[in-house]
Amino acid sequence: MSFIHIQEVIPRDGFQIERNFVPTDKKINLINELSDCGLSKIEVTSFVSPKAVPNLKDAEEVVTSIKRNPDVTNVALIANVRGAERAIAAHIDEINLVMSASATHNKKNVNRTHEESLAGFNEIMSRVHGTGIKVNGSVATSFGCPFEGEIAENAVQHFIDKYISMGMDSITLADTTGMANPVQVKRLVEKVIDQIGDVPLTLHFHNTRGMGLANVVAAIEAGATRFDSSLGGIGGCPFAPGATGNLCTEDLVHMLHEMGLETKVNLDKLIELSKGLPELLGRNDIPGQIVKAGKVTDLHKT
Amino acid sequence: MSFIHIQEVIPRDGFQIERNFVPTDKKINLINELSDCGLSKIEVTSFVSPKAVPNLKDAEEVVTSIKRNPDVTNVALIANVRGAERAIAAHIDEINLVMSASATHNKKNVNRTHEESLAGFNEIMSRVHGTGIKVNGSVATSFGCPFEGEIAENAVQHFIDKYISMGMDSITLADTTGMANPVQVKRLVEKVIDQIGDVPLTLHFHNTRGMGLANVVAAIEAGATRFDSSLGGIGGCPFAPGATGNLCTEDLVHMLHEMGLETKVNLDKLIELSKGLPELLGRNDIPGQIVKAGKVTDLHKT
Secondary structure, eight states: OOOOOOEEEEEIIIGGGGGSSHHHHHHHHHHHHTTTTOOOOEEEEEEOTTTOGGTTTTTHHHHSSSSTTTEEEEEEEEHHHHHHHHHHHHTTEEEEEEEEESHHHHHHSSSSSSSHHHHHHHHHHHHHTSOOOOOEEEETTTTTTTBBBBHHHHHHHHHHHHHHHTTSSSEEETTTOOOOHHHHHHHHHHHHHHHHTSSSSEOOOOTTTTTTTHHHHHHHHTOEEEEEGGGGGGGOOOSTTTTTOBBBHHHHHHHHHTTOOBBOOOOHHHHHHHHHHHHHHHHHHHOOOOOOOOEEEEOOOO | OOOOOOEEEEIIIGGOOSOOOOOOOHHHHHHHHHTTTOOOOOOOOOOOOOOOGGGGTHHHHHHSSSOOOTTTTEEEEEEEEHHHHHHTTTTSSEEEEEEEHHHHHHEEEEHHHHHHHHHHHHHHHHHHHTTTTTEEEEEETTTOOOOTTTHHHHHHHHHHHHHHHHHSSSSEEEETTHHHHHHHHHHHHHHHHHHHHTTEEEEBBBBBTTTTTHHEEEEHHHTOOOEEEEEGGGGOTTSSSSOBOOOOOOHHHHHHHHOOOOOOOHHHHHHHHHHHHHHHOOSSSSOOOOOHHHHOOOOOOO
């Protein structure tokens, strides 16, 4: 039995692009409930400018108000030194730094060149040093860029080397706009695990083109054991309106359990939380399938 | 480069449960367009009672009016001897016979015991003998039954033996309500390929719980090369309202091409046909993802 870590991202990756602001008390309540589900990490917010991401303007209140479960690592996405200072002040467990392997996507996403991003990360690393806060380095568009197309695997590996040499504690390969396929995933994950050894590696897949769960299986075959996903499949990218976004947490956990893999996640509780999303978000088109179809083990009466 | 056969089922498996009757001329037109897409088979209709499936009441007119592309095998689903006689009279290329591995599901679906289904198949085989029409035998609920739960693999293999001994030309394992997972698929497909050798094997997956494409990858790893799917992902089962139904053809072909596998299918033409489904069916909630997200190779301008 392999153990797979499930890392929830709905409070950040999901809520950031929702049409409606999710009230702070409801965010905190959902994160508290998620903290009791057996998840390894929760990306609870992002310390960014409230002008850039109004939906996450309550980052301080969220981080300082949520219950802290010692078994759950609470993560915040950080875009710059100011964000790192806010995250340190709020005593977050881990900060997540993101740069795109694609120069074009990085410029579009954070308005920086690769050199500017890496220089910023260096400064952030020196601020974080000694605080006990862990740092995860994410390589966005690792499997393809919506502007540039194919991304060279050695470019991804080059940036991972940079992250490791800065002292980052863990690495994420992100398929930011859902371009990865299972053959590519298996190949790149094998290479990266060879490269980073015991440094924890997370795969952050989107289901934009329906391949999300197939990519998870390919990554597990290549040795991956940590996955980001979002309750209900909430989140996504603005380039594909109507398309599915992040990998759906309950669909992911359901598949892994059916495959005989262990997660420690309470699937029934996740499903109940997901059923609350239409009311929480004010919309009914939640991408997750298990909430609609039921688990394989939910039998019908004749 | 492995070659994967894509077998389209929208005219039968898709249209049979649509709320609105698809006009016969539009069905014929869609089948004719699909015949030019490089698909290996098209399940064009079912010769069943118009009372049981009103949406397919035009089976004779469809089969006798469509253009016959010699590279495409036109298939009709058959429920009984009367249906076989109609299919023979209409000069179909292949008939598809279905029995569920689950006794409960078989009773619910066709109101027969296993013995009654097999006796009927024997009678149909004798009618078909000498006509040149091929016969495919499908084992529904091969990966699980919504009433009984787990289905023993040796039960599935037992029915396959019966089909082969009756002289059926090919076999389909159907995941009728989307219960299969990749570990199970790999194990059962390996066993069945060992069992039937060169007899063509089709996998008929549904995406009810999001695992459809992951199951395809697992089946290919086990040696499968033939898959049923439905344009737009139309079709499904009445037990999971709102859930995704059949595997979506264009999403399947897109993934296979991205994986470097060959299908001979014209993906762009399929996508165009799928874009016509909302108008054809009078609804906008088409499950397919590629129509919404675009292909991986459809790059955005900066």
